[in-house]
Amino acid sequence: MDKALKLKILDLMITSRCMEERLIKMSKSADGFFWLGGPGEEAFNIPLGLLARPGQGLDYDYFHFHYRNGATMLAMGMDPKDEIRQMNNRATDPFSGGRNFCNHYARYEWNVVPVTSTIQTQWLVAPGTARAQKRHGGDGITIVTCGDAGTAEGDFHIGLNWATQPGHESPVLFIITNNQYGISTPYEQVHGTRTLASMGAGYGMEYGEVDGTDVEASYAKLQEVMAYVRKERKPFLLEAHVTRLYGHSSSSGANRVPEGSEQDPIETWLKKLIKQKLITREAYEEKFKAEVQRMNQLLAEVKQEPEPTGDSIYQHIFKEV
């Protein structure tokens, strides 16, 4: 990993964190409603976005995200203003026009299919886009994400089963970001499996784990497994161990967890880069402050944009024939 990439990842981490913290503040003011997102997953989600190939159609990757992939979208090139538009439920929200929660992306030109709040249903849909990609040829893959709690749903197994159906083995990168909790329920309380990744063994698929708080480990592992899925046209099940720095969502308060209780991957990465003399803490703090200001400015601009009108609810129920 060269210096420029290391610093680029740090910059994206800052943007992502500042965006999410802006969204959280909005959720606690009149500027937004419910918040849920992915602070704590940046060291994994940003390499994921940088290594993915967004674009329209079967030659590019398809994305079936759960609701913690804001950092991935930023790394893919999303303007944070668009996410602020969604949080502020403006008509200009390019994903859902003010219809859906934050972190619920849908972007046709990048093959980002609509994010749903329903847990794990995305794992049923992913084999469908992957089948189309397999038939089409090329090296486009389908990337689908979920949390550890969602793996208790039968849909987790359905996804793995369809992606390994004989004759229909498909290029799906299945990703579990394991933050150890489903809202308030600890992982150990409801899962007897030693690791979630090892569930891939029963389906005869390749699987592995990675420390998702470690940028370099995540980047290297994602490079390796994406290359495998692109080339072999077969699925891979990857479990990334991450943290959850603002709890589950607004439903659990969306407050920063106590200092030292969970690792902050940005702090870990920053310390590494300071040690390598790629940046100083002062310079980082300057960047962070400037990014906080930028997010405030973006919100101020977004608030001038039009709201969706009540009669717009009837738009797009059906595609006109």
Add this chain to the structure above:
Amino acid sequence: MATMAQAIRMALHYGEENLGVTDIFGEDVGPPLGGVFTCTQGLKTAYNSPLDERGIIGCALGLALAGQRPVCEIQFGDYIFNTIDLLKIVGNSHWASIGQFEIPLVCMTIVGAGIHGSIYHSHSFESIASHIPGWKIVLPSTPIDAYGMMISAIKDPNPVMFLYPKALIRVKGTELIPGEPEDEKELHRMIDAPTGPTLYHIMEARKSWKPEWPKGLTDYQVPFGKAKIVQEGSDITIVTYARHVFMAKEAADKLKQTEGISAEIIDLRTLYPWDRETVMNSVRKTGRVLILNEDTPVTNFGEHIYREIVDTCFYELVAKPRVLAGADVPGVGLHPNLEFASIPQVQDIEKAILAICSEKP
């Protein structure tokens, strides 16, 4: 004349040859069986899925999102209930993405009673389906309509729930589908797969079998939202669909002879969007209406039609409208006495018609 199963099969063949259908799949849909009701025999894009309704709907949605044109099957309507949340996602994906994604998906599933199917092979689904916005819902009663509505479903860029009635799947049509050979024995020879006493015999017999598709099939379409007036009449309107079109006809024929009642029978064909214009015009003409189907009666789709009729034609009605639906019970029992007591029968329809027609304004 073709049966509904043959009609659907020919439409799917036309779809995969000419309309870009990429995947026809579901439980036992591919070779060797070609569907438990034979609707998918001999189709080149048909394949078997795992026994997994959630996976079927999920995969179909994924294929549609990736620009494919899937037709998936849930083997019985009775087994679609564990996919309701997915049907909601299918129905909302275009809307939730403010029109970014098209969902050209057809889900076919066989519904209703009439084959002694007991508790888990007799369910109706149309009333529940109508609570899931974003889908077009059809329920044809004849082979030619089944052909034309399947073509329309495949051509539509939106999700279409193609329901078809179990009781009518083997009933031969009375109108030739464009391109269908006139001799039904010839059609049977051409497109029905050879059969056998066991799966092993069937597999053996079908190893070298290939269908010989009729050459002149067309994109004959039955447009969505257009009901069919099965017979014109002046005394009462019967709004129905599927098997009850024929049961209504039987009841009406009898009452024509015995009572001189002239009934107008409307086969809705499309339940969403349904043909308000045809229904209201008829009700305005007759002033009396019976809404008839076999789904359970509470929050029945017919109640919705009833309400719309009352809202629209209240002052033109000369008698209280009625909904005659299935019994308010958890299932359809196996013994014919139980099934007949659960599903409106011809005598029940006669009684309802007489009750409505005997009302004095």
